[in-house]
Amino acid sequence: MSRALAAILIAMLLGPIAWMLAASVLPENQIFSGAPIQGLLHASFDHYRALFDERGFLLPIRNSLIVAGLTTIIALPCATLCAYALARLPMRGKGLFLALLLAVSMFPQISVVAPLFLVLRATGLIDTYPGLVLPYVTFTMPLAVWLLTGFFRQLPRDLEDAALIDGASRLRVIRDVVLPVAAPGLASTAILMFLYCWNEFLFALSFTFGPEHQTVPVAIALFRGRYQIAWGEVLAGAAVATLPVVIVVLAFQRRIVAGLTSGAMKG
Amino acid sequence: MRWRIALACLMCTVLAACSGGAHGRHLSFSGSALGQEGALIRTQLARFAAQHPGVDISVRITPDAANQRHQLYVQWLNAHVPEPDVLQLDIVWTAEFAAAGWIRPLAIDTTDFFPAAAQANRWRGVLYAVPWFVDAGLLYWRTDLFADAPASIDALRADATRAQRERGVANGLVWSGARYEGVVTVFIEYLAAFGGRIFDDDGAIVVDSPQAVRALTFMRDSLGEQGFVPVSALSWQEEQVRFAFQNGQSAFMRNWPYAWALLQDPQRSRVANHIAIAPMPPAAGGRPSAALGGAQLAINRYTREPELAASLVEFLTAPVQMLERARIASQLPARRSLYDGPDLGRALPMPIADVRRALDATVARPVTPVYSEMSEILQVHLHRALTSQEEPSTALHGAAREIRALLDRSGLRGAAS
Amino acid sequence: MIAHDRRTADSRLARLFVAPVILIVGATAPVPIASTVWAALHQRDLRLPWLGQPFVGLANFVEAAGDRRFLDAVLHTVMFAAMTVPIELALGLAVALVMHRVQRGRAIVRAAALLPWAIPTVVAALVWRLVFDNTTTMFGFDWFSNSRAAWIPIAAADVWKTTPFVAVLLLAGLQTIDQEIYESARLDGASATRQLFTITVPLLAPAIVVAAAFRTLDALRLFDLPYVMTGGGPGTATEPLSLYAFVALMERLRFGYGSALSISVFALTFLVALAFVRSLGHASRVEAS
Numbered sequence: 001m002s003r004a005l006a007a008i009l010i011a012m013l014l015g016p017i018a019w020m021l022a023a024s025v026l027p028e029n030q031i032f033s034g035a036p037i038q039g040l041l042h043a044s045f046d047h048y049r050a051l052f053d054e055r056g057f058l059l060p061i062r063n064s065l066i067v068a069g070l071t072t073i074i075a076l077p078c079a080t081l082c083a084y085a086l087a088r089l090p091m092r093g094k095g096l097f098l099a100l101l102l103a104v105s106m107f108p109q110i111s112v113v114a115p116l117f118l119v120l121r122a123t124g125l126i127d128t129y130p131g132l133v134l135p136y137v138t139f140t141m142p143l144a145v146w147l148l149t150g151f152f153r154q155l156p157r158d159l160e161d162a163a164l165i166d167g168a169s170r171l172r173v174i175r176d177v178v179l180p181v182a183a184p185g186l187a188s189t190a191i192l193m194f195l196y197c198w199n200e201f202l203f204a205l206s207f208t209f210g211p212e213h214q215t216v217p218v219a220i221a222l223f224r225g226r227y228q229i230a231w232g233e234v235l236a237g238a239a240v241a242t243l244p245v246v247i248v249v250l251a252f253q254r255r256i257v258a259g260l261t262s263g264a265m266k267g
Numbered sequence: 268m269r270w271r272i273a274l275a276c277l278m279c280t281v282l283a284a285c286s287g288g289a290h291g292r293h294l295s296f297s298g299s300a301l302g303q304e305g306a307l308i309r310t311q312l313a314r315f316a317a318q319h320p321g322v323d324i325s326v327r328i329t330p331d332a333a334n335q336r337h338q339l340y341v342q343w344l345n346a347h348v349p350e351p352d353v354l355q356l357d358i359v360w361t362a363e364f365a366a367a368g369w370i371r372p373l374a375i376d377t378t379d380f381f382p383a384a385a386q387a388n389r390w391r392g393v394l395y396a397v398p399w400f401v402d403a404g405l406l407y408w409r410t411d412l413f414a415d416a417p418a419s420i421d422a423l424r425a426d427a428t429r430a431q432r433e434r435g436v437a438n439g440l441v442w443s444g445a446r447y448e449g450v451v452t453v454f455i456e457y458l459a460a461f462g463g464r465i466f467d468d469d470g471a472i473v474v475d476s477p478q479a480v481r482a483l484t485f486m487r488d489s490l491g492e493q494g495f496v497p498v499s500a501l502s503w504q505e506e507q508v509r510f511a512f513q514n515g516q517s518a519f520m521r522n523w524p525y526a527w528a529l530l531q532d533p534q535r536s537r538v539a540n541h542i543a544i545a546p547m548p549p550a551a552g553g554r555p556s557a558a559l560g561g562a563q564l565a566i567n568r569y570t571r572e573p574e575l576a577a578s579l580v581e582f583l584t585a586p587v588q589m590l591e592r593a594r595i596a597s598q599l600p601a602r603r604s605l606y607d608g609p610d611l612g613r614a615l616p617m618p619i620a621d622v623r624r625a626l627d628a629t630v631a632r633p634v635t636p637v638y639s640e641m642s643e644i645l646q647v648h649l650h651r652a653l654t655s656q657e658e659p660s661t662a663l664h665g666a667a668r669e670i671r672a673l674l675d676r677s678g679l680r681g682a683a684s
Numbered sequence: 685m686i687a688h689d690r691r692t693a694d695s696r697l698a699r700l701f702v703a704p705v706i707l708i709v710g711a712t713a714p715v716p717i718a719s720t721v722w723a724a725l726h727q728r729d730l731r732l733p734w735l736g737q738p739f740v741g742l743a744n745f746v747e748a749a750g751d752r753r754f755l756d757a758v759l760h761t762v763m764f765a766a767m768t769v770p771i772e773l774a775l776g777l778a779v780a781l782v783m784h785r786v787q788r789g790r791a792i793v794r795a796a797a798l799l800p801w802a803i804p805t806v807v808a809a810l811v812w813r814l815v816f817d818n819t820t821t822m823f824g825f826d827w828f829s830n831s832r833a834a835w836i837p838i839a840a841a842d843v844w845k846t847t848p849f850v851a852v853l854l855l856a857g858l859q860t861i862d863q864e865i866y867e868s869a870r871l872d873g874a875s876a877t878r879q880l881f882t883i884t885v886p887l888l889a890p891a892i893v894v895a896a897a898f899r900t901l902d903a904l905r906l907f908d909l910p911y912v913m914t915g916g917g918p919g920t921a922t923e924p925l926s927l928y929a930f931v932a933l934m935e936r937l938r939f940g941y942g943s944a945l946s947i948s949v950f951a952l953t954f955l956v957a958l959a960f961v962r963s964l965g966h967a968s969r970v971e972a973s
Binding site: 098 | 690691693694695697698699701702704705708709711712713715716717719720775778779782785786791793794795796797798799800801802803804805806807810811812814815844847848849852853855856857859860890894898901905907908926929930933934939942943946947949950953954957958961
């Protein structure tokens with residue numbers, strides 16, 4: 001693939017983000033004027049300052065990180081084990097199980113919100129971290145299981161079979177043989193889950209009451225006044241909000257690479 | 268070390284238990300609490316708390332985007348949650364929440380409030396919410412282009428066209444025509460200007476009357492190349508409209524009072540000190556009009572502190588608090604008597620006499636629990652007419668038919684005001 | 685171990701592995717879903733309590749079938765999916781190849797490629813609204829007041845946001861392809877394009893189908909972007925099915941009808957999902973044979 005094509009692609013992906021960053025340092029009335037370049041002469045970090053001084057933006061970032069992190073930490077192992085069982089182990093009714101699981105995740109959030117609110121309220125989980133983590137885990141699990149099942153099925157059985165014949169127990173096989181090779185799939189799924197929580201708006205808006213537990217999308221939604229959107233702060237908030245994600249993703253990069261090399265050496 | 272921690276925990280628990288005993292009563296308020304409004308409401312709530320020892324009040328921030336706040340209220344009230352005790356409602360939500368049994372009837376004297384605003388908060392004759400601050404749709408005009416506000420719809424058209432053709436202004440008039448509640452508020456002003464109504468006094472639907480068709484035809488013809496309103500206004504909400512006027516790109520603007528302070532800021536606005544306001548002028552057979560909006564305060568039906576909540580509502584709508592709101596947040600008080608004295612003129616940056624004229628000319632939207640659905644029907648049909656997908660008469664007949672079906676389905680025929 | 689013992693042990697292990705998922709999903713999901721189904725079979729308008737909550741069978745669904753706005757919404761939804769998914773697959777593959785092949789600055793390039801996905805959807809919607817509003821100022825064509833054109837900004841935002849997601853799915857697949865296959869193809873004289881179409885795409889086929897499945901299902905449930913960008917306008921031209929269901933539920937408070945609409949969304953996505961599962965099963969059977 002030519003370098004030029006690669007550069008174009010990356011530019012397309014990053015273009016709007018660059019625009020966003022540029023606009024976030026413009027004074028408010030320049031943002032819609034169609035000429036951000038000229039406006040950059042008046043650039044300032046006012047919006048960023050307002051973000052932290054007036055809006056206390058660190059709080060929603062912290063909440064998003066906690067909720068997304070907890071969801072991923074809880075859901076990924078459960079989904080991985082379940083997917084492995086569906087891919088490799090004998091079980092009755094696999095098809096039905098997968099279908100039911102899929103049905104759950106296909107259910108539109110919008111209709112689930114009101115009854116789920118009632119359930120969470122009855123269990124006293126409204127405006128708590130578990131109150132968000134539980135729905136998130138429930139709704140990311142099916143897709144994760146589906147994805148990982150397909151992924152496990154695709155892995156060649158030779159390595160596992162060889163280890164099993166050698167006398168290793170199933171659990172050891174999973175830990176030492178399967179997981180390292182499955183690392184790319186696991187990392188992809190983890191990123192998927194993390195970003196689902198990061199982006200999710202409807203549940204976060206409905207199940208939290210105050211800044212103590214509200215996540216980034218909700219906080220940004222609160223920047224909208226009755227008629228006005230505090231554009232400068234929304235853009236600055238978006239810029240700041242992507243930073244933790246970039247760091248997390250960079251961390252996962254190493255996982256993918258590490259998983260591959262260790263798998264290659266074992267194989 | 269561990270015993271220190273244990274002791275600290277014990278002390279905290281004891282303190283919490285003590286404070287729980289002394290401050291047993293708690294009220295929660297939900298509404299606009301961003302920026303200046305946030306600081307203001309907290310000050311006023313603290314003042315109330317100071318007058319009621321033993322009471323502690325908290326603010327629950329809800330998004331200002333109307334549909335998001337509405338969704339949250341629906342969820343909470345449907346779940347019979349006791350908090351927030353006092354809710355800030357949009358003017359079109361009162362009938363809906365009252366019919367659903369979610370807010371309490373109020374025994375508050377409303378003679379001092381603007382009659383249209385108070386009436387909009389009655390459902391089946393009972394008062395369910397109190398006007399807190401009012402909004403009225405205003406026609407903003409440029410004093411550097413015109414000597415006077417237009418006295419009639421035709422004068423408006425002539426002035427706007429002239430400004431566009433001869434004075435080099437990009438647009439004659441701008442209004443919020445996106446497919447949302449805003450376009451309905453614009454429409455009802457034209458409707459009243461031409462002498463039309465949505466419901467007549469007997470509760471029959473007359474939104475497709477000849478006057479209404481004339482009003483909608485006027486709106487449609489004012490759009491585009493042959494007219495004086497840009498076609499892009501059909502996707503604009505209040506802010507884009509404001510920017511157009513603020514950047515000097517329009518001779519007239521129809522918008523809400525909130526824009527005044529922003530337009531008068533010489534740092535950002537090209538039209539600062541060159542603006543004035545007026546209600547929408549009448550056509551022959553009509554009257555000056557200003558769409559009625561604003562916020563109301565209501566009490567959660569499931570509150571644990573009904574009398575206290577009622578006191579809070581009375582407190583927040585008392586003249587002193589309303590004047591403070593006018594001064595700090597530039598919001599228009601809902602009490603008529605405040606417009607007679609000199610204090611409001613000093614508090615508000617807007618010309619009081621013109622504001623008063625507009626508030627006296629307000630036209631309310633239908634007060635019915637199914638208003639949001641009715642509004643949707645109107646929005647869709649208005650947009651079809653304005654984008655020339657349908658003739659205005661077809662669009663309005665369609666709207667009338669659907670509204671009738673809606674009222675029949677809801678068991679409300681003849682009950683709307 | 686004797687095969688039979690292994691099988692029993694494996695069975696037991698399987699049940700153990702599957703248990704956490706069953707527990708968690710089983711605790712949270714059934715009540716809201718059952719509640720939605722129940723509501724869809726009843727007439728329930730929160731604003732009109734005097735009408736009660738009578739059982740009306742399939743009346744809500746019958747109403748939907750005759751509701752022009754519902755049919756328009758279905759059309760919008762299906763066409764949106766048909767329009768965006770192929771683009772996302774093609775672009776996603778391209779980005780995955782870049783992420784896979786680049787050697788220098790690999791981590792940075794990968795993180796950069798994932799950025800659009802990391803931006804909260806509501807912000808992406810606002811940003812793209814800003815971008816297109818700015819082009820209106822520059823070129824004079826107003827996207828958002830044109831019923832057909834208003835879909836373009838929404839599609840652009842969706843493609844931009846989800847291409848990284850497709851890329852990540854495909855990247856995982858790319859990394860399991862044995863490099864030696866490319867080596868021997870290169871030695872045989874195959875060009876890069878040829879390699880792409882005869883090696884990469886066929887070997888990635890299962891991953892591509894999975895990506896297509898996920899994207900199609902998400903596209904059919906499209907909600908956030910039009911909700912924030914256009915509110916479904918102009919008129920109802922950009923209103924997908926989920927948004928209409930949301931309006932019915934939260935703005936009109938017609939919980940019965942809104943639930944029926946939600947179930948329609950579900951039915952649509954579930955049927956499509958089943959179709960994908962069938963084709964995936966078919967593909968893996970073909971592969972195995």
